[in-house]
Amino acid sequence: MKPAASINAVPDQQDRLIAWFAALAIAIHILEASFPSPVPGIKPGLANAVTLIVLLRHGLRAAIWVGALRVLVGSLLVGSLMTPTFWLSASGATLSILVLCLGAAWNRALPAARLSAIGLSVLAALAHMSGQFFVAYRLFIPHPGLLRLLPLLLGAALLFGTVTGWIASRILARLPPLATSAVGDEAPR
Amino acid sequence: MTRADRVVIVLAALLVGVAAGAYWQPRTVADRVEVQVGDGTPQVYSLDTQRHIEVHGALGTSMLEIEDGRIRFVSSPCRNKVCIHSGWLSMSGDATACLPNRVTIALLGHGAPEIDAVSQ
Amino acid sequence: MLLRRILVGAALLALLSWLALRPPPQDARETELVERNLPVLGTWVTLSAYAEDPALQTRVQRAFDQVAQQLADFDTRWRAFGDGTLGRLNAELVAGGSIRVPQDMRPLFRRAFEIHRISGGLFDPRIGALVRVWGFDDEAHYRESPPPQAEIDTALAALREAPESLQTCPGSGEAEQDCYGPAPGVVLDFGAIAKGYAVDQVGERLLAAGIENFMINAGGNVRTQGRRGDRAWRIAVRHPRPEIGRLLAIVEPDDENVVTSGDYERYFEYQGRRYHHILDPRDGRPAQGLQAVSVLSADGTLADAASTALFVAGPEHWRDTARKLGVGQSLIVKADGALQATQSLAARITLPGKPPLEVVP
Numbered sequence: 001m002k003p004a005a006s007i008n009a010v011p012d013q014q015d016r017l018i019a020w021f022a023a024l025a026i027a028i029h030i031l032e033a034s035f036p037s038p039v040p041g042i043k044p045g046l047a048n049a050v051t052l053i054v055l056l057r058h059g060l061r062a063a064i065w066v067g068a069l070r071v072l073v074g075s076l077l078v079g080s081l082m083t084p085t086f087w088l089s090a091s092g093a094t095l096s097i098l099v100l101c102l103g104a105a106w107n108r109a110l111p112a113a114r115l116s117a118i119g120l121s122v123l124a125a126l127a128h129m130s131g132q133f134f135v136a137y138r139l140f141i142p143h144p145g146l147l148r149l150l151p152l153l154l155g156a157a158l159l160f161g162t163v164t165g166w167i168a169s170r171i172l173a174r175l176p177p178l179a180t181s182a183v184g185d186e187a188p189r
Numbered sequence: 190m191t192r193a194d195r196v197v198i199v200l201a202a203l204l205v206g207v208a209a210g211a212y213w214q215p216r217t218v219a220d221r222v223e224v225q226v227g228d229g230t231p232q233v234y235s236l237d238t239q240r241h242i243e244v245h246g247a248l249g250t251s252m253l254e255i256e257d258g259r260i261r262f263v264s265s266p267c268r269n270k271v272c273i274h275s276g277w278l279s280m281s282g283d284a285t286a287c288l289p290n291r292v293t294i295a296l297l298g299h300g301a302p303e304i305d306a307v308s309q
Numbered sequence: 310m311l312l313r314r315i316l317v318g319a320a321l322l323a324l325l326s327w328l329a330l331r332p333p334p335q336d337a338r339e340t341e342l343v344e345r346n347l348p349v350l351g352t353w354v355t356l357s358a359y360a361e362d363p364a365l366q367t368r369v370q371r372a373f374d375q376v377a378q379q380l381a382d383f384d385t386r387w388r389a390f391g392d393g394t395l396g397r398l399n400a401e402l403v404a405g406g407s408i409r410v411p412q413d414m415r416p417l418f419r420r421a422f423e424i425h426r427i428s429g430g431l432f433d434p435r436i437g438a439l440v441r442v443w444g445f446d447d448e449a450h451y452r453e454s455p456p457p458q459a460e461i462d463t464a465l466a467a468l469r470e471a472p473e474s475l476q477t478c479p480g481s482g483e484a485e486q487d488c489y490g491p492a493p494g495v496v497l498d499f500g501a502i503a504k505g506y507a508v509d510q511v512g513e514r515l516l517a518a519g520i521e522n523f524m525i526n527a528g529g530n531v532r533t534q535g536r537r538g539d540r541a542w543r544i545a546v547r548h549p550r551p552e553i554g555r556l557l558a559i560v561e562p563d564d565e566n567v568v569t570s571g572d573y574e575r576y577f578e579y580q581g582r583r584y585h586h587i588l589d590p591r592d593g594r595p596a597q598g599l600q601a602v603s604v605l606s607a608d609g610t611l612a613d614a615a616s617t618a619l620f621v622a623g624p625e626h627w628r629d630t631a632r633k634l635g636v637g638q639s640l641i642v643k644a645d646g647a648l649q650a651t652q653s654l655a656a657r658i659t660l661p662g663k664p665p666l667e668v669v670p
Contacts, residue, residue, distance in 0.1 A: 031325050079268060084288035119194035122201055140288050146295075148282045151209035158201045220555060237551040258555050304559065305537060306355070308567040308603060309529035309547035309574065 018054075018062055022069035025050035029074030029089075043089070044156060045128040047074070048096050049164035052121055053172060055100050063100065067093045084140055088132045095131030096124045117172060121165025122158060129157035218304055219281040219296035222260050224253065227291040236260060236279075236296075246290030253294065257307075266290055341538060345373040349380045350504055352528025358515070359522040359537050372518040376511050383507050386414070389437045389498040390446065399437065399496045407490030409478055415487055417506050417610070421499055422474050424614045427633050432618035433590040435471055437496025438464040442593075445575050445586040446498075454579045461593040467494030468590060501587075504530045505568060505613025512609070529574075532566040532609055549573050549600040549642050557648075558603070558640060558658045566609040570616040571601035571642075587620050598623035598644050604631075605638035605654060612636065628669055 011019070028047040035043065047070050055063035071093050075081040080089075103120045106113075115123075133153060137146055225231040226246050234242060234255065241263070242253040249266030259279035262272040267289040275285035281298025343366050345356045356376060358369040385393040398408045410418045421434040437446070442460045444452035471492035478488035489497070499506075504527045512532055515523050522535030524542050533542035541561040548557040549571045560567065572595070576585035589596040602619045606612040615636045622630040624643050631639050631651065638654035648666045650658070655668045 028325075113193045114191050115193045115197065116191050118190050119197040122194075122197050126201055126204070140286060140291075140293065146284055147212040150212050151205055154201075154208050155205045158198070158205055161201075162198065218556070237555040303543065304545045304556070305357070305524055305533075305542050306526040306531045307529070307545045307547045307556070308531045308569045309571065 014058075014062070017058060018065045018069070021050055021054050021062075021066045022073070025066055025070035026074045026077065029070050030078055033074075033078040033080070033085075043092075043132075044160040045092055045096065045125060045132075046160065046164055048093070048124050048128055049121065049168045051093070051097065052100060052117060052124060052165070053168050053175075055097075055104065056117060056120075056168075056172060057175065060101060060104070064097060067097050087139070088135055091135040092128040092132040096128040099123050099127035116165075117169035118162060118165035121168055122161035125157040125161025125164070126154065129153050217281045217298040218258070219279060219283065219298040220258070221297050222255070222278075223295045223297060225293045225295075233297075244290075244292050246287065246292040248290040251287050251290050251292045260294060260296070262287065262294075265292070343369045343373070345370075345377070347377050347380060349377075349384050350507060350527055351384075354380060354528065355524075355526040356511070357524045357526075358520050359535070360520075361538075365520075368518060369520055369523075372515055372520055375518075376514055379511065379514060380507060383503075383510070387417075387499055387503050389496055389500065390441075395497065395499070402490055402492050402495055402497065403438075405491050405493040407479075407488060410475070410487045410489070415485075417499060417502070418475060418487070418489075420506070420610055421502050421614065424502070424611070424618070424634065426474060428614075428618040428622075428630055429633070430473070430590055431621040431630060432501065432614045433468070434497055434499055434502065435468055435492070435495050436501075436588060436590055437498030438467060438494055439588050439590070439593050440498055440500070440586070441496065443584070443586070443588065443595075444577075445588075451577065452584075453577055455584055464494065465593045467492070468593075471495045501570075501617040502610060502614040504528065505566065505609040505611070508532045508566065508613075509609040530566065530568050530609070530613060531562075533562045534564050546601075546603045546640065547571075550646070553646070554662060556661055557601075557642070558660050560605065560654075560658045562605060565605050565607050566612040567603060567605055568609070568612040568616045569601055569603040570620045573600070587617060589621050596621040596623060598625075599627070600642040600644060600646070602627065602642075603640040604636050605657075606636050615639075 025047040028050065032043045032046055051063050051067045051070070054066045071086070071089050072081070075086045075089060080086050100120060100123070103115055103123055107115055133150060219236060221233050221235050223231040223233050224242065224244055226244060234240075236255055236258045239256045242255065244251045244253060246266075251265040251272070252263040254261055254263045259277045261277045262275065262285070265272050265287045267287050272285050272287040272292070278285060278294070278296055280303065281296050284293065284295040286293035341359055341361045343358045343360050347354045347356070356373050358373075360366045360369050387393065387395050389399060390396050394411060394414065401408050424432050425434060439461070440446045441450065442456050442464050444450040444456070472489065475486040476488050477484070477486050508525050508527050508530055511525055512534060516534070522537065524534070524537070525532045529547075531544050533544065536542065544560055544562055544567045545556040546558040546560070546567065546569055548554045550573070570587055572583060572585035572587065574586065576583050578584070585595045587596050588594065599620055602616045604612045604616045604619065606615070611634065615631065615634045618634060619627040619630055619636075619639060619641070624641070627639070627641055628651075631637070637651055638657075639651050640654055640658065641649040643649065648660075648664060649669050650666055652668055652670055655666060660666060
């Protein structure tokens, strides 16, 4: 990666990579925005699959860029920037990235008990949903009735997390191998 | 899929089960609705009387309509009108909100199970 | 290789676009219920059928189309005033002539007059003129104060003079009694029985079409058949005083009708008193003593007429009248709000809020 001191206006390989992945994540974010949801604004977070792939192949910094770009630009394009939906997305994405870091750290520390893309994705999806629900419940609909939906939302997160994790692992297996390995896990064998 | 993955999935499933045990309630017919603006005091309205309610939120006025035991958003100053698309709500635990306008409505009930028709 | 990637990409794009652009999916539990709302019989008639299988759903839709036509015809035919068949028959009667009942109208005519007899006159299909005097025949005629006593007296007099039952048609040699009149000033009005009869007819039509799980709600006259998927149909009875509560009772009918007559459906208030549309044929005024009567019966025509007859009978005599008419399942709300129910019905209903209920044998 480039040293932080120099600022180069010409996009390099890394920038292009981030841009490409971010565009993909944004496209998924926009499509997801038109899905109906039992709680207005809460989404399955399918774009997190992209963040996961980036994390596993290109490291934490790239993943944070992709995640942040997806939330900001995606919300801008959907028209939900600075609206409650935006805060729900942002909190979900933040908690999700945090959990993915922890997952990656776990993989490095305990390679015997390695989590593949599937396990990481499930954790990320649960974190994403929990983050959204927490914000929704504390800030927007502090009504006990909302808790009725929590089992449903968590169940959906588990399902989506498993599916996107599986898709991500398939994609990772197909992508050409990198020159250097990024974080403790790559294409699952 | 690694062994750790399987453990994660099982633990996640347990979490969902615990949440279901703790929070799942059968749907019952609601008889009143709680309307709240931001974190202000919730106002409770009965669902028996036909009426329109004007709610003044952060962006402007949302209009609610109560008729025959159900309630819906009729108009709201938000852009996406998600609240209006929720349609009629009638079961306890149902909730919707106009998040941009900070208006939330939540239905409370007294335990009567879902009704198909009313003889009158 | 490239081709395959393009195909997969295109397929994914198509899938995601479809997901994004399609209309929001209905609640899962609603897709098995086929519904139709018809503005007819002076109210909204809702038809619902439980059908999981798409072929059955199509059959249901076609049957509903037929029912819509059936009800529209029925509606025009049985209007007490106007250009429909009954309207023209009534014009004859009012002018002092006699009428002959058309073939297809005979079953309901006979049933109505039979119930008139058995109920001791409490249910009266000849009550149309009185209903008009009170303005309850048409929203356009709604009153804000009671009509002059003279008008009530005129209508009552005409009623008392009129034949109490159908008569043999002159010179026809038939044993059947399908004629009526002369009855000057009398208007035949089947409003208190027609909906129940219509619901019976619709029910038969649906059963004949092989539809076994349905619900008909004709402005509060409810009939259920079969089950709603994995549970029974649940019908509530509306509380006559909504400021107290919305639902009075919940019952799961067993291929039965639930019909309610109440003082809250059509009424006006004048000087603190409520004047409602269920008139007592004996004195020409709104019947006193009860707020609502609900009747449960497999016979919709009977349930409809009986709910009116019991309402007119009042708190002292409803039980006797119910016995005479053969309706064993009734729920009564008295003028003071107290609840009574027959034994067989009390065992089947749930009362949210658990108010005291007097069980009458």
